[in-house]
Amino acid sequence: MSACGGVLMKMLVVEDDPQTRAFIVQGMRQNGYVVDEADNGDAGLDLALVDSYDVLVVDRMLPGCSGLDLIRTMRTQGIATPCLILSAVGAVENRVEGLNVGADDYLTKPFAFSELLARVQALGRRAPLMGQPETMRIADLEIDSSAHRVTRGGKVIELTSHEFKLLEYLAKRTGQVVTRTMLLEALWGFHFDPRTNIVDAHISRLRAKIDRNFDVELIRTVRGVGYALQAPQ
Amino acid sequence: MWSTASLRLALAFSVIFGLGSAILIIGVDYGLLRFAEDEVRHDLNHQMEVMRDGVARVGPEGLIRRLEAQRRNRDARRYLFLVVTPQGHSFSNGLTRAAVNDEGFRQNIGTTKRPTRFPDQKPNMLVLSQTLQDGTLLAIGRDTQHLDELRGGIRAFALWSGVGIIVFAIIAGLAIGYVFLGRLQMVNRSVERIISGKISERLPPIGFGREFDDLARNLNLMLERQEATMGALETVSEGIAHDLRTPLSRLRNRMDELQAAADNPEKRQAAIDYAVQEMEQISALFESLLVLARVEGGQTENKGVPVDLAMLVEEVGEAYRPVLEDAGGVLRLLPAQGGDSDSLMVKGDASLLMQALSNLIENALVHAVGQPDISVMVQQDDGYMLLSVADRGPGIPAEERGNVLRRFYRMDRSRSRPGSGLGLAMCAAVAKWHGGELMLRDNQPGLRVEMKLPALRRGADDAASASAVGNG
Numbered sequence: 001m002s003a004c005g006g007v008l009m010k011m012l013v014v015e016d017d018p019q020t021r022a023f024i025v026q027g028m029r030q031n032g033y034v035v036d037e038a039d040n041g042d043a044g045l046d047l048a049l050v051d052s053y054d055v056l057v058v059d060r061m062l063p064g065c066s067g068l069d070l071i072r073t074m075r076t077q078g079i080a081t082p083c084l085i086l087s088a089v090g091a092v093e094n095r096v097e098g099l100n101v102g103a104d105d106y107l108t109k110p111f112a113f114s115e116l117l118a119r120v121q122a123l124g125r126r127a128p129l130m131g132q133p134e135t136m137r138i139a140d141l142e143i144d145s146s147a148h149r150v151t152r153g154g155k156v157i158e159l160t161s162h163e164f165k166l167l168e169y170l171a172k173r174t175g176q177v178v179t180r181t182m183l184l185e186a187l188w189g190f191h192f193d194p195r196t197n198i199v200d201a202h203i204s205r206l207r208a209k210i211d212r213n214f215d216v217e218l219i220r221t222v223r224g225v226g227y228a229l230q231a232p233q
Numbered sequence: 234m235w236s237t238a239s240l241r242l243a244l245a246f247s248v249i250f251g252l253g254s255a256i257l258i259i260g261v262d263y264g265l266l267r268f269a270e271d272e273v274r275h276d277l278n279h280q281m282e283v284m285r286d287g288v289a290r291v292g293p294e295g296l297i298r299r300l301e302a303q304r305r306n307r308d309a310r311r312y313l314f315l316v317v318t319p320q321g322h323s324f325s326n327g328l329t330r331a332a333v334n335d336e337g338f339r340q341n342i343g344t345t346k347r348p349t350r351f352p353d354q355k356p357n358m359l360v361l362s363q364t365l366q367d368g369t370l371l372a373i374g375r376d377t378q379h380l381d382e383l384r385g386g387i388r389a390f391a392l393w394s395g396v397g398i399i400v401f402a403i404i405a406g407l408a409i410g411y412v413f414l415g416r417l418q419m420v421n422r423s424v425e426r427i428i429s430g431k432i433s434e435r436l437p438p439i440g441f442g443r444e445f446d447d448l449a450r451n452l453n454l455m456l457e458r459q460e461a462t463m464g465a466l467e468t469v470s471e472g473i474a475h476d477l478r479t480p481l482s483r484l485r486n487r488m489d490e491l492q493a494a495a496d497n498p499e500k501r502q503a504a505i506d507y508a509v510q511e512m513e514q515i516s517a518l519f520e521s522l523l524v525l526a527r528v529e530g531g532q533t534e535n536k537g538v539p540v541d542l543a544m545l546v547e548e549v550g551e552a553y554r555p556v557l558e559d560a561g562g563v564l565r566l567l568p569a570q571g572g573d574s575d576s577l578m579v580k581g582d583a584s585l586l587m588q589a590l591s592n593l594i595e596n597a598l599v600h601a602v603g604q605p606d607i608s609v610m611v612q613q614d615d616g617y618m619l620l621s622v623a624d625r626g627p628g629i630p631a632e633e634r635g636n637v638l639r640r641f642y643r644m645d646r647s648r649s650r651p652g653s654g655l656g657l658a659m660c661a662a663v664a665k666w667h668g669g670e671l672m673l674r675d676n677q678p679g680l681r682v683e684m685k686l687p688a689l690r691r692g693a694d695d696a697a698s699a700s701a702v703g704n705g
């Protein structure tokens with residue numbers, strides 16, 4: 001198993017709670033990551049400054065220097081490694097504060113491992129996202145971002161602007177699991193958990209247009225986690 | 234009363250008074266003595282003039298004769314004379330040559346015998362002498378005992394009045410301290426009672442001036458704020474105790490099921506799924522409680538970012554449209570009745586407003602009977618924006634409308650439906666936080682919830698409006 005297209009990903013987990021740390025480290029290793037760990041901010045910062053990692057998962061409240069300080073210091077040293085903050089406080093202003101010091105994502109405890117994994121994978125892939133071509137192809141699905149045009153098997157599919165944004169978001173993360181929370185945050189700006197299943201309703205609409213009437217389903221449901229847009233293996 | 238503070242105050246008083254009176258007395262002492270001494274010098278100068286005059290008229294020998302004649306004169310006995318003629322004749326009534334300069338003033342201490350009232354004291358004497366052109370030495374001295382007496386008198390007066398002033402200062406200091414510190418003590422007792430849990434207690438006025446009363450009043454305002462926050466927290470803790478137990482016990486049941494179904498993979502999976510669902514519900518409840526506590530406790534400040542309500546309705550509404558349509562319902566979004574959407578701005582927190590609107594829409598969805606029919610609307614109303622969500626459900630009877638805004642309150646018929654009982658309470662808190670209010674109205678049929686929010690005033694900074702909604 002490998003984390004990301006056959007390339008080994010190296011990550012650092014800085015978390016003071018031993019159980020949470022063991023849970024994350026074990027899960028990440030099972031998913032093919034090479035994981036280093038630290039149980040306090042100072043040790044974490046030392047590792048982050050010396051070694052090079054593909055992604056960092058940092059608890060916000062740590063003994064020694066805090067998670068925010070760790071990321072701030074790292075950024076002032078010119079290290080751009082993607083960082084995800086884990087935190088027990090999830091208010092929007094705490095989130096904004098985290099992103100302001102240079103974190104790339106923010107996950108509130110308690111979290112599902114699948115949520116963390118999806119976000120870490122998204123972070124690990126962030127860099128190449130920039131250089132993505134205007135036209136994305138997944139099997140016979142073609143998405144032209146600049147023309148807002150979608151075809152499948154050569155046939156033009158009409159999408160509303162919301163549906164297009166949803167498809168584009170999935171397509172940019174092709175093969176990768178995208179959780180409902182990620183979609184809610186990115187596409188609707190909901191930083192809270194709505195009781196109704198908004199995302200599922202939107203996905204089923206998109207499916208009706210993209211996948212219905214075609215032999216192969218491209219939008220795959222990942223049970224209990226989210227969705228992935230993926231060409232069949 | 235004999236507390237150190239009181240005593241210190243009194244001592245400080247006495248030091249200040251003591252220093253003040255010492256300075257005053259030193260000044261008086263110096264001035265008075267100078268005046269008296271000047272008077273003596275003036276007198277001696279005058280007498281010297283009379284003697285010179287005598288020499289000029291009758292010659293030195295004549296002067297001696299006159300002085301001899303006056304020896305018994307009572308008036309003349311105030312002075313001591315020494316006259317030495319160039320021929321060596323002299324007159325003295327007690328003044329010796331040794332005690333006399335050739336010229337000018339000399340202060341003699343204890344050098345002459347003297348005719349004074351205090352024979353036992355060594356006399357002080359000021360002597361003025363002059364040598365005339367013909368060589369005659371004239372000298373006249375005067376007892377300065379009265380100056381010493383004056384000095385002594387002033388010193389004694391200074392000492393006793395100083396003691397008196399200090400004693401007075403200490404007594405006054407203690408008295409003022411007693412009253413003032415007594416008031417402070419009352420305030421202190423009051424604070425102690427508050428600390429020990431009587432949070433409804435308020436501080437008495439301290440008195441002694443506006444500043445002290447301002448202090449007491451501000452402390453009371455702080456206490457009021459504190460009490461409100463504590464009250465909010467208390468309700469939250471009660472709510473947590475009450476409402477977290479239910480999902481926790483359900484979670485517990487799922488775990489038991491899981492244990493029992495160890496060898497039935499299908500049942501196991503179902504139990505796990507349920508357990509995760511319960512967990513998520515607990516998390517969501519917890520999150521709402523925190524938001525509610527933050528908003529109601531006033532900890533989050535309204536930093537006042539301009540928020541475009543038309544855009545908010547559009548974004549949140551469109552997010553829910555598929556959900557409604559899947560349920561066979563209708564969603565109507567009605568921004569601006571006749572106005573341009575530019576003017577539908579409020580000052581506030583886009584994220585909180587989004588959550589409130591989402592709560593209202595979900596409420597309408599949950600309570601819909603049959604196919605949901607929900608209208609979301611923004612209107613201007615005399616300096617306010619009305620953000621309303623109306624449904625065609627069963628509505629809320631007028632007498633229940635006050636209750637449903639309370640935390641965790643759920644009408645009997647809602648108990649079987651999903652929800653935490655926090656939705657409307659949170660919306661009300663969000664509206665209040667924005668300086669507005671939440672109103673429940675009859676939609677005939679159905680419920681119409683209106684959030685009345687103060688409109689963003691023209692000219693206020695609305696440059697950031699477009700970015701305020703959305704990617705919070």
